[in-house]
Amino acid sequence: MLATRRVLVVDDEEGMRATLAANLELEGYEVVEARDGAHALALARQQRFELVLSDVKMPGLNGVETFRELKRIQPGLTVVLMTAFAIEKLIEEGIGEGAYAVVYKPFSMEHLVRIVARALESRPVLVVDDLPDVAEMIVAGLRAAGLRAEAAYDGYTAIQRARDEAVDVCVLDLVMPALDGVKTYEELRRMSKQIRVIAMTGHARSEMIHAFTSRGGYACLHKPFDVRELMHAIARARSDPGSC
Template structure:
């Protein structure tokens, strides 16, 4: 299990400290905040892989704190904790992306299970002939817990989809051997479609191809240059959608 930077937000100091100690024993790096204001301050200038957020806090309630953090980091993963039945507040949190709700009192094992549930998982295939982009993307995704394969051209991308069955394909449009659109059509013909995120530096020149792929229900499209967080967010959205579908 990959160590995670985890923020614990709870005004119950004994509980917050106990959770922090349990997470340290599992190899994680916990940070503790005892109020909503302190949690927001902790988020300034850095991010966390996961946050456990109490709903009832002494200054700003946990849902408002969560919403503020989400404005700062749209990919923030937050699990709400509460010993109260505050259904309207909890519904607001989950509607805006909170992962789940833990009802107090809970066993420490529930905390650890929740962490396992949000660990990034799956194999991402990055198909791009730009070695710098491919290498930096591979490194970034690996740092966030994903397994990564790289293909340098369209034909190799198809071969690796067949041989390795990746969960997500990050596909450049302009590649040697086969254009990205042709890769998509070949995968579709072979009934090997999977979530695909298109990346391209040629938004204007490749406009027709981008429009065609969007009409074919490609999952997303990013125009180079883009911030690394944008790709992580796109992959995270796919993972969350998959989790929701699995629960139906």
């Protein structure tokens, strides 16, 4: 139950920290506050947390360094990063090491609360490609970075998986036999407007890519791509207000 879910809020600005804590407590979460990274690590050694919400720019340990150490203390911990600054190198490091999402200040509390709720649901990234080796390679890369990911090898299986188990983000090959990526995407969106879909392709026609994006598809990556590029697209999709 929500009341048993403990969230750690890490921010050196006392006013922001108190506002975040108050809003999360109204949603039924148990909230613990940390004034900086060192304080957060000390708390993590004393008690378990389901999620950490941490500012990136802080004195002493920054948010990404804190995130890195927290994951050593509590492997599998879900972390959402917040920032008011365009600190691209730090943000890239955080995403590459498995941060669930990066939220840019100022943000609405309603938006943040929705991201926290989604993050705590631990829904997987579903990778769909008719070439099993490709799908499994992508899944392995995402899992190595700490993301929960599963594979499907055709559109029909992807749709059934989404029916049986809620999917957070779907990474979908556009060119597949039987049911192509555009048709699979349309069915996924009919099932749930909350599923964010990222297309990938090595040789899709431009009209197919246009059909996907014009129907609301989030992004299209061209193969071959680095897993970190995909992780950035996933983090952006999770952070986008339209994905919540």
